[in-house]
Amino acid sequence: MTQVIEGMELVYEKPQTMTDAYLHYCPGCGHSVAHRLLMEVVQEMGIQDRTVGVAPVGCSVFAYNYMNIDMQEAAHGRACAVATGVKRVMPDKFIFTYQGDGDLAAIGTAETVHTINRGENILIVFINNGVYGMTGGQMAPTTLIGMKTTTSPYGREQATMGYPLKITEMISVLPGAFYVTRQAVHTAAAVRKTKKAFEKAFEYQKLNRGTCFIEIVSNCPSGWKMTPVESNEWMEKNMFPLYPLGDIKVPTQLN
Amino acid sequence: MIRGTIIVAQDTCKGCELCIVACPQDCIEMSERLNVRGYRYAQLKNDTCTGCVNCALVCPDVAITVYRQPKSTSKKIQPAAAVA
Ligand SMILES: Cc1ncc(C[n+]2csc(CCOP(=O)(O)OP(=O)(O)O)c2C)c(N)n1
Ligand code: SF4
Ligand code: SF4
Numbered sequence: 001m002t003q004v005i006e007g008m009e010l011v012y013e014k015p016q017t018m019t020d021a022y023l024h025y026c027p028g029c030g031h032s033v034a035h036r037l038l039m040e041v042v043q044e045m046g047i048q049d050r051t052v053g054v055a056p057v058g059c060s061v062f063a064y065n066y067m068n069i070d071m072q073e074a075a076h077g078r079a080c081a082v083a084t085g086v087k088r089v090m091p092d093k094f095i096f097t098y099q100g101d102g103d104l105a106a107i108g109t110a111e112t113v114h115t116i117n118r119g120e121n122i123l124i125v126f127i128n129n130g131v132y133g134m135t136g137g138q139m140a141p142t143t144l145i146g147m148k149t150t151t152s153p154y155g156r157e158q159a160t161m162g163y164p165l166k167i168t169e170m171i172s173v174l175p176g177a178f179y180v181t182r183q184a185v186h187t188a189a190a191v192r193k194t195k196k197a198f199e200k201a202f203e204y205q206k207l208n209r210g211t212c213f214i215e216i217v218s219n220c221p222s223g224w225k226m227t228p229v230e231s232n233e234w235m236e237k238n239m240f241p242l243y244p245l246g247d248i249k250v251p252t253q254l255n
Numbered sequence: 256m257i258r259g260t261i262i263v264a265q266d267t268c269k270g271c272e273l274c275i276v277a278c279p280q281d282c283i284e285m286s287e288r289l290n291v292r293g294y295r296y297a298q299l300k301n302d303t304c305t306g307c308v309n310c311a312l313v314c315p316d317v318a319i320t321v322y323r324q325p326k327s328t329s330k331k332i333q334p335a336a337a338v339a
Contacts, residue, residue, distance in 0.1 A: 002320055003262055003320065005260065005262075005322050007324065007325075008259070008260065008306075008322035008323060008324060008325075009322060009323050009324070009325045010320070010321075010322055011259070011306055011308055011321045011322060011323045012308045012311040012312075012319070012320060012321035013320045013321075014317040014320070018317065022267065023315070023316055023317075025315060026269075027269035027270060027271040027294070027315075028269070028271030028272075028273055028315060029315055030315065031315075032315035032316060032317070033313065033314075033315050036317055185313075186273075186313070187277065187313065188277050188308070188309035188312040188313055191312040191313060192312070221271075227272070228271040228272065228273055229271075229272055229273065229276055232273070232276075
């Protein structure tokens with residue numbers, strides 16, 4: 001129960017669309033902020049009983065423990081395919097997937113691309129922290145050149161490991177993509193913008209005009225071996241130049 | 256000046272310190288004591304909180320509840336503040 005303070009107004013409390021479970025994420029991890037924003041929007045739109053989320057494999061595999069809505073767990077990388085099925089069976093429900101970069105942009109690349117190419121009427125939430133967090137900070141397709149991970153101990157080298165995959169830009173050119181944006185959750189201002197993006201994406205889903213895709217450039221303090229505060233500074237300095245924040249594709253005509 | 260305050264759920268806080276960075280009033284500090292999970296937790300260190308909500312927005316563990324003096328009561332002090 002939220003405490004009442006005499007003479008004071010309550011201006012922020014945990015959304016009721018989140019469970020009371022203790023979040024298992026590492027201290028300072030952006031995953032939890034993204035969870036909360038999604039649930040705030042679901043609560044404010046009054047769609048708790050009409051929203052179905054699809055959880056990935058990765059650190060956010062337990063997303064269903066925290067989001068107090070109907071959820072389905074998918075095999076690694078297959079969240080978009082599962083969400084396609086759920087949406088087609090229940091077209092009046094709001095469907096979203098929640099996936100990391102290993103899940104969405106490595107093992108699940110095919111499902112992701114083809115789901116958007118079909119213009120499935122779902123929201124894809126993509127958390128890009130540049131590593132495989134859950135399994136111990138291995139290199140991901142999104143890892144920066146020169147970035148040290150457990151599988152690129154001398155830093156990612158382009159000649160043998162390729163370039164960081166800008167999958168958000170890639171899928172934005174597909175006609176099935178309706179709204180594509182890149183956001184972050186490390187400052188209060190960024191959090192407010194990301195929440196607006198979630199609101200728009202759920203509103204757009206009512207129009208049935210294609211896939212909405214929201215990338216969140218995030219941190220992984222444990223995988224990056226930094227404190228949470230350091231990781232956010234490092235992210236601003238190193239991730240944002242390659243993954244600039246802002247809208248990539250916005251609907252030109254809304255009806 | 257609008258007055259606000261926060262309540263931190265001590266045993267939910269993981270001591271990440273992101274709220275300290277987010278607070279424009281510099282009114283949050285880490286505790287000396289550890290909570291049940293072994294983390295130092297965030298706490299108010301002075302009464303300059305305006306209830307701006309920034310700390311709660313960045314808190315990954317949703318450990319912060321924010322309160323603010325209602326506009327009607329804070330208005331009484333506002334004219335003087337506006338002149339200054
Ligand atoms: C089929 C299959 N292959 C590999 C794994 C091992 N695995 C678990 S999580 C993961 C990567 C997760 O990384 P990411 O999607 O970036 O999420 P994060 O943990 O960083 O949030 C891998 C490779 C698995 N569980 N299943
Ligand atoms: S390993 Fe990284 S992504 Fe996973 S919970 Fe910890 S900080 Fe977050
Ligand atoms: S942001 Fe939240 S979890 Fe982190 S120190 Fe502040 S209250 Fe604790």
